Amino acid sequence: MTGTLIGVGLGPGDPDLMTLKAARAIGAAGVVAYPALPGTDSFARSIAADLIRSDADEIVIEVPMTKAREPAQAAYDVGAGRIAEALAAGRDVAVLCEGDPFFYGSFMYLHARLSDRFPVEVIPGITSVSAATARAALPLVARNEVLTVLPGPLESDALASRIDAAEAVVIMKVGRHLGRIRDVLAARGLVDRALYVERATMETERILPLADAPEAAPYFSLILVSKGSDPWL
Template sequence: MALQQPRFYGIGLGPGNPDYMSVRAREVLEKADRLVHFCKRGRRGNARTIADAVVGADPQREIALVYPLTTEVPADHPDYAAAIRSFYEQSVQLLLREAEAGLTIGVLCEGDPFFYGSFMHLWRRLKDLVPVEVVPAVTAMSGAWTHAGAPITWGDDVLTVIPGTLPYDDLVRHLAGTDAAVLMKLGRNLPKVRAALGAAGLTDRAIYVERATMIEERIVPLSALPEDEEAPYFSLIIVPGEGRRL
């Protein structure tokens, strides 16, 4: 399928292993004039690293959108919101100039673009201005429970996806009210998430998954994870349901 110009793409690259990348994602990666990725200052973006298996480094094609800050200021602080909002506005203007020059633009997204993705903030600003195609993908949580050999929902189980950034009491409430759970955004929140799982009586069912589907993948019962462990960016906890089995 020929790319229409100008056009934006949100390219879901999957959980990390390039073998799980869709045919459509590979097609757009190979043909887009510009490949955009989010990153921390001085680092290569996670999504750009995943794309290496399909497209090598090419400075002429690449646009790095460097976050003005990440964890330096709490996400609920007004300064954080102001800085990130300005960052997205400036990024959109930059990409619109590329589109006005007749170029096709692919924004690289680890996992699925519409699941806790930075791309959504660009999409919200672009969707009424230019045609945007979003390429869906396998999520990290899907790769995690599959590689862990842990079917996440049985029968009528209800699955809840919970950000680890929530306050402790909210974590406990959500965990107590669901049959199965996926806990995202661990990082420095891991001790709080551990405590909430313990309070909800779910520690024994919880499985810690780090870098799901990648070469460095690590899967261990949460109860076996050292208490002083630090969770990297690519990590989550799954709590499989125990619903109806036939």
């Protein structure tokens, strides 16, 4: 009998927004794994810290943030190897993932390396998109409107064409791309219809009109753009 690989969605940052199922899985796990930037504390672990057993073994997966994919891929190879050892020994491993495990989530890279050898359970989490719209009190799509989710690092031309074709837009992973994204939206007359949300649900949360957003943004930031309005109004 092998252990089960459990991808645990933690939600956007507020520990109270974890699901009951996620909390139970973390509290029961004898092995907990999570990503961290090299030399820093893990944000994922900080969300779940009060639930991790004092006797749990912890696997830290140090993932560098670089444009090149190879360093991160190597980090996931090492992390998957350590997790595989625990699973092969019959121990369940709860992998902590900010937001939802399969929505731009780090868990998917471990899943790709381990799911063909071990049983897997995935516990979904509240995404930053849902958290941001709730905190901003912004209805984003209604009835037959279509939501488009775009990664901020897209080239400006690709970003522009997808925004032009969209009815409502969420732009993720804003970070150092904020100024360029704002320029793309300004060229389309959409800055006044856009909200900037930084670290939704956390103590350091900021929600601003995009026109008032800072020049530099953290990784955990996004932009909400609503072109239409609720047809019932």
